Amino acid sequence: MSVIAPAKPKPSKKGRRDWKPQWLAAYQAHGTAKAASEIVGINECTPYEARHRHPEFAKAWDALENETTKLLEETLYQQALNGDTTAAIFMLKARRPSKYRESFKVEHGGKVNVGPEEDVNAAIAEYGAEVDRLTARLAELEPVSAGSASR
Numbered sequence: 001m002s003v004i005a006p007a008k009p010k011p012s013k014k015g016r017r018d019w020k021p022q023w024l025a026a027y028q029a030h031g032t033a034k035a036a037s038e039i040v041g042i043n044e045c046t047p048y049e050a051r052h053r054h055p056e057f058a059k060a061w062d063a064l065e066n067e068t069t070k071l072l073e074e075t076l077y078q079q080a081l082n083g084d085t086t087a088a089i090f091m092l093k094a095r096r097p098s099k100y101r102e103s104f105k106v107e108h109g110g111k112v113n114v115g116p117e118e119d120v121n122a123a124i125a126e127y128g129a130e131v132d133r134l135t136a137r138l139a140e141l142e143p144v145s146a147g148s149a150s151r
Helices: 019-029 031-041 044-055 054-081 085-095 116-140
Strands: none
Touching: 019 031, 019 044, 019 054, 031 044, 044 054, 054 085
């Protein structure tokens, strides 16, 4: 007779390591979720899952993103003022997108092509009409005798 081992109890929440504060500090220092996850030693998907399940973590992450984005903007602004053309372009695009963003105007002035099946069907119909016309024309002609064809 076999003995069934009892299921292992799940570790209590108290036994789990709270990685979130360390992750947020690593995220602030390194700027990406991947880098922060590697530093803390967790799967890269874990923070994103926690963001959906834990509103307080999501708020902390959002606040941190806002703070670091402001720092980036300030740094970029200083670089633009110091003559960095690329930084100036980014700042202008961010501040006046209606004037400086890339915009494209697409106009159509020609024929709208139909799919290849419709094109093929239309060509077959044209050739069919031509075959019918030529067949009718041949029917109108008098048969040519063998002797008169050699002239």
